[in-house]
Amino acid sequence: MARDKIYQEEEFPSPLLQLWHNFRQSPVVLVGFSCFAFLIILAIFAPLITPYSSIENHLDKLLLPPAWDKDGDISFLLGTDDLGRDLFSRLMHGTSLTFGLSFVVVIVSLVIGVFIGSLSALSSGIRSSFLNHFLDVILSIPSLLLAIVIVAILGPGLDNTLWAIVMVLIPQFVHVTRNAVKEEFTKDYVLASRLDGASSLRILRYSVFPNIIEKIISYATLAQSAAILDIAALGFLGLGAPIPLPEWGAMLSSGIDLFYIAPWTVYLPGLAILFSVIATNLVGEGMRHALKIGKES
Amino acid sequence: MPALLEVANLSKSYELSRSWFNKRSFCALEPLSFSVQAYKTLAIVGEAGSGKSTLAKVLVGAERPSTGKIKLNGQTLVDGDFKQRCQHIRMIFQDSGTTLNPSLTIRQLLDEPLKLNTDLDEAQRSQLIRETLFKVGLLADHMNFYPHMFSGGQKQRISLARAIILNPQVIILDEALASLDPSLRSQMINLLLDLQQQMGLAFILISHNLGIVRHFSDSMMVLHKGNVVESGPTADILRAPKDKYTRKLIMGQNYHLLHT
Numbered sequence: 001m002a003r004d005k006i007y008q009e010e011e012f013p014s015p016l017l018q019l020w021h022n023f024r025q026s027p028v029v030l031v032g033f034s035c036f037a038f039l040i041i042l043a044i045f046a047p048l049i050t051p052y053s054s055i056e057n058h059l060d061k062l063l064l065p066p067a068w069d070k071d072g073d074i075s076f077l078l079g080t081d082d083l084g085r086d087l088f089s090r091l092m093h094g095t096s097l098t099f100g101l102s103f104v105v106v107i108v109s110l111v112i113g114v115f116i117g118s119l120s121a122l123s124s125g126i127r128s129s130f131l132n133h134f135l136d137v138i139l140s141i142p143s144l145l146l147a148i149v150i151v152a153i154l155g156p157g158l159d160n161t162l163w164a165i166v167m168v169l170i171p172q173f174v175h176v177t178r179n180a181v182k183e184e185f186t187k188d189y190v191l192a193s194r195l196d197g198a199s200s201l202r203i204l205r206y207s208v209f210p211n212i213i214e215k216i217i218s219y220a221t222l223a224q225s226a227a228i229l230d231i232a233a234l235g236f237l238g239l240g241a242p243i244p245l246p247e248w249g250a251m252l253s254s255g256i257d258l259f260y261i262a263p264w265t266v267y268l269p270g271l272a273i274l275f276s277v278i279a280t281n282l283v284g285e286g287m288r289h290a291l292k293i294g295k296e297s
Numbered sequence: 298m299p300a301l302l303e304v305a306n307l308s309k310s311y312e313l314s315r316s317w318f319n320k321r322s323f324c325a326l327e328p329l330s331f332s333v334q335a336y337k338t339l340a341i342v343g344e345a346g347s348g349k350s351t352l353a354k355v356l357v358g359a360e361r362p363s364t365g366k367i368k369l370n371g372q373t374l375v376d377g378d379f380k381q382r383c384q385h386i387r388m389i390f391q392d393s394g395t396t397l398n399p400s401l402t403i404r405q406l407l408d409e410p411l412k413l414n415t416d417l418d419e420a421q422r423s424q425l426i427r428e429t430l431f432k433v434g435l436l437a438d439h440m441n442f443y444p445h446m447f448s449g450g451q452k453q454r455i456s457l458a459r460a461i462i463l464n465p466q467v468i469i470l471d472e473a474l475a476s477l478d479p480s481l482r483s484q485m486i487n488l489l490l491d492l493q494q495q496m497g498l499a500f501i502l503i504s505h506n507l508g509i510v511r512h513f514s515d516s517m518m519v520l521h522k523g524n525v526v527e528s529g530p531t532a533d534i535l536r537a538p539k540d541k542y543t544r545k546l547i548m549g550q551n552y553h554l555l556h557t
Contacts, residue, residue: 013443014400014402014443015399015400015443015445016400187395188390188392188395188396189395189396189397189398189399191359191396192390192396192397192459193398193409194359194379195357195358195359195379195383195387195388196379196383196409196410196413196414197379197380197383197410197413197414198409198413202413206398206401206405206409207398207401210398210400210401211398211399211400
């Protein structure tokens with residue numbers, strides 16, 4: 001419904017607000033964004049709203065098909081697995097593991113990466129090079145392989161895989177931040193601010209960060225879809241989340257033996273992974289598109 | 298009348314190769330001296346690469362001079378001390394589109410120099426911003442606007458407001474009028490001349506447009522490849538240029554004037 005304006009008020013959209021206006025122009029992107037928001041809410045509130053706990057066994061309801069099947073039961077909406085655990089509850093709990101943890105992982109590596117990257121951009125010479133490149137050796141190894149190496153040393157477990165993914169993402173954020181800050185520092189308004197007597201930190205806070213935040217966020221969405229896939233892949237290989245945890249990749253691998261008798265134990269977690277990756281990518285794509293429109297206008 | 302700004306033996310050279318042996322340097326500005334008085338305008342003229350922008354950057358403090366001293370009211374300015382310098386010498390850049398931070402409102406933009414260099418409280422700063430915007434012909438309502446909502450001429454006025462808000466004594470205009478169309482340019486020139494009379498400013502006008510220079514400046518200096526080839530009162534130089542290069546410059550511009 002259109003908003004009625006009774007008083008004539010002028011709006012002064014800030015650049016970020018304008019980005020949001022551009023962002024929501026495309027319906028597809030808005031749908032993706034809603035799904036993304038939905039997943040975040042689900043990840044936070046899943047333990048409160050699930051009908052059953054993720055490890056509760058219903059021994060009389062083994063391998064129950066989803067409710068729309070003629071053998072299904074409406075109290076187990078998406079059916080059960082071979083141990084009689086409710087798939088619907090497990091998938092919801094899995095949101096906080098696969099999607100929620102990937103979000104946390106990206107935030108952690110973003111904060112560390114942006115911090116190191118801006119330090120590197122502010123310093124010069126060998127120190128700057130060192131800060132920029134000391135984690136680069138990690139970039140030479142694919143993230144999955146690195147995670148496997150770390151898991152091989154520290155032993156399998158969800159937290160070890162998370163550290164591995166954080167380690168892989170940090171150098172990428174360092175580079176993105178450093179380049180963006182360096183680019184921003186050559187601009188005239190930074191010089192103007194410096195001539196006002198502003199310190200480098202102040203310039204960074206008021207002149208540089210507001211102008212590169214969109215770039216970093218759009219990169220973070222890319223990083224998140226990679227993180228989701230990594231967590232799920234390691235879970236699938238049995239190196240990530242341990243057995244009873246309802247991590248989507250781990251659920252997928254435990255269902256794979258039952259594929260012929262109970263296909264829903266495989267395709268439902270698979271669809272969940274697909275859904276979250278697509279939602280994340282749509283948000284990122286919309287963000288980059290909005291940035292591009294903003295630059296052109 | 299004592300000079301407001303005195304520049305003695307100022308030069309700037311850049312090092313080209315960084316190797317330890319075979320150090321070569323490129324001299325952007327040969328040693329030069331001049332002085333400017335309050336209420337007066339000095340024009341610096343020259344073609345691209347003549348060192349005029351380097352001179353502006355050195356004067357405003359964005360670059361350190363290789364040799365020489367800059368004195369303001371008889372007091373030597375320290376290199377790298379922006380706080381001391383920016384209260385007295387301000388600069389307006391060529392393109393205000395890039396010198397205004399796109400994610401800050403005009404109020405925040407004008408607030409920054411005040412916050413950093415004065416002890417005024419919130420209400421006083423706000424009042425001063427209002428007054429300054431009024432001085433350059435903008436409204437107080439514009440405080441909440443973002444730079445992208447202004448036209449080029451208005452942005453130039455905001456740059457001007459930013460330059461005069463600290464009540465400086467010298468303003469450097471680095472091709473500040475070049476990007477404006479003729480009517481805006483004349484508006485801007487009149488505004489600048491009014492402000493000069495009101496505030497007792499000294500302008501250093503860096504330009505390649507001799508029309509503006511003739512209208513605006515009291516004295517001029519012609520730079521060619523970092524050297525001063527001629528300096529003196531504007532009217533005299535334009536009427537009877539002594540140097541060959543100056544003559545060439547004037548003839549070139551007259552030619553332009555005839556054909557546009």
